[in-house]
Amino acid sequence: MNTIADRYRRRADAFASTVSGVAADRWGDPSPCEGWTARDVVRHVIDMHAAMLRPLDRVLSPAPPLREDPLGAFLAARTDIEAVLADPGQALRSCPTPLGPTTVERHIDEVVSDDMALHRWDLARATGQDGSMDPVDVERLWAVLSAVPRDVMDRMRTPDAFGPGVRVYGPEVAVPEGASLQDRLLAATGRDPRR
Known part of the structure; x- marks a missing residue:
């Protein structure tokens, strides 16, 4: 497999x-x-x-x-x-x-x-x-994202850092305490889960 x-x-x-x-x-x-x-x-x-x-x-x-x-x-x-x-x-x-x-x-x-x-x-x-993500993907992506060093994450949020017009993630979005893991993942990648 x-x-x-x-x-x-x-x-x-x-x-x-x-x-x-x-x-x-x-x-x-x-x-x-x-x-x-x-x-x-x-x-x-x-x-x-x-x-x-x-x-x-x-x-x-x-x-x-x-x-x-x-x-x-x-x-x-x-x-x-x-x-x-x-x-x-x-x-x-x-x-x-x-x-x-x-x-x-x-x-x-x-x-x-x-x-x-x-x-x-x-x-x-x-x-x-329906925007529900597979919980397996959410957990895996959260673990991957959490392991990214801060300087690399900052680079991923910087426009043009990986080429003209490329920004991997937007600025982190604040979510309420107790937000679901999916919402925290989305927010960490610059997405507003309430949109």
């Missing part, structure tokens, strides 16, 4: 389900990500899939246009990543990252897979769907 591939598959299933649940007239609705619409959230997730292929000198396969078929566009990107995860020769290759070298599969797990779990909430909130 490949835990990384299984985790990716579970999160991609959830993201695809949320994409397919978006009403046609809601794609332009604002998301909790400042300046992004619901469609922009899906675009970002697809763009992050493309970024995972760059260390392999690959690009995303041809796909339906995002404007016409958001689900088809996402599923095509998903197919490319699942093919990488299924091929040990690609998945276990070393690749550079802003935080140091790692394997391609670990980079996928820690970037696009984790990102997809959070952005599924963004998309759900933008389009009036």
Whole structure:
């Protein structure tokens, strides 16, 4: 069993389900990500899939246009990543990252897979769907986030620190004492769980 591939598959299933649940007239609705619409959230997730292929000198396969078929566009990107995860020769290759070298599969797990779990909430909130996150993901992401050194977290909150127009997390949002772990996780990543 490949835990990384299984985790990716579970999160991609959830993201695809949320994409397919978006009403046609809601794609332009604002998301909790400042300046992004619901469609922009899906675009970002697809763009992050493309970024995972760059260390392999690959690009995303041809796909339906995002404007016409958001689900088809996402599923095509998903197919490319699942093919990488299924091929040990690609998945276990070393690749550079802003935080140091790692394997391609670990980079996928820690970037696009984790990102997809959070952005599924963004998309759900933008389009009036259930934003409940898988408790397993919440606990895992909280543990990962809690282990990030303060200087690295500050860098992740700094616009352009990882490239032009890139900010990994927004400023931390205050939540009431006794807030759920999901709300604390969202707040720590710069999301207002009450939005």
